[in-house]
Amino acid sequence: xxxxxxxxxxxxxxxxxxxxxxxxxxxxxxxxxxxxxxxxxxxxxxxxxxxxxxxxxxxxxxxxxxxxxxxxxxxxxxxxxxxxxxxxxxxxxxxxxxxxxxxxxxxxxxxxxxxxxxxxxxxxxxxxxxxxxxxxxxxxxxxxxxxxxxxxxxxxxxxxxxxxxxxxxxxxxxxxxxxx
Numbered sequence: 001x002x003x004x005x006x007x008x009x010x011x012x013x014x015x016x017x018x019x020x021x022x023x024x025x026x027x028x029x030x031x032x033x034x035x036x037x038x039x040x041x042x043x044x045x046x047x048x049x050x051x052x053x054x055x056x057x058x059x060x061x062x063x064x065x066x067x068x069x070x071x072x073x074x075x076x077x078x079x080x081x082x083x084x085x086x087x088x089x090x091x092x093x094x095x096x097x098x099x100x101x102x103x104x105x106x107x108x109x110x111x112x113x114x115x116x117x118x119x120x121x122x123x124x125x126x127x128x129x130x131x132x133x134x135x136x137x138x139x140x141x142x143x144x145x146x147x148x149x150x151x152x153x154x155x156x157x158x159x160x161x162x163x164x165x166x167x168x169x170x171x172x173x174x175x176x177x178x179x180x
Contacts (some may be wrong), residue, residue, distance in 0.1 A: 001064040002108030007130040013055040014086030014099035019057045034063025040133030042168040060133035125153040
């Protein structure tokens with residue numbers, strides 16, 4: 001089994017669902033996709049890159065997928081989950097508001113650098129909103145090397161004053177009635 005680390009974010013409502021409910025619904029779908037999923041807490045963060053928008057709610061998910069699962073096939077499934085909860089890539093501003101964003105941060109030990117997929121995610125080390133929830137769920141992981149690398153990156157961001165993250169809740173994995 002390959003270990004998969006995902007970063008999730010939302011700052012826009014869709015179908016009368018709040019950003020937090022969009023995350024909850026996406027997690028319900030990810031529970032069916034990944035084996036042994038772990039869910040971080042949800043964190044509220046200021047938007048990066050395009051700052052004139054609502055704050056984001058972010059979290060991380062760690063789970064496992066069969067060794068023969070292809071990263072590009074996985075990306076298509078992730079994109080369908082995003083679309084299901086209102087993401088329309090043709091009508092959005094890059095780094096702008098979105099009802100759901102799911103980034104593949106890690107996909108086993110595989111590395112890709114293509115126009116549609118880069119793994120490990122190229123901006124993970126500059127994003128406290130990914131590092132903090134990832135460290136939270138990697139705490140029980142056998143791979144302490146990645147966790148320590150992320151902790152070092154987070155420490156560097158703190159020294160630069162680049163960390164503005166507020167923990168909202170310890171994420172439950174209940175299935176929301178609003179997800180159907």
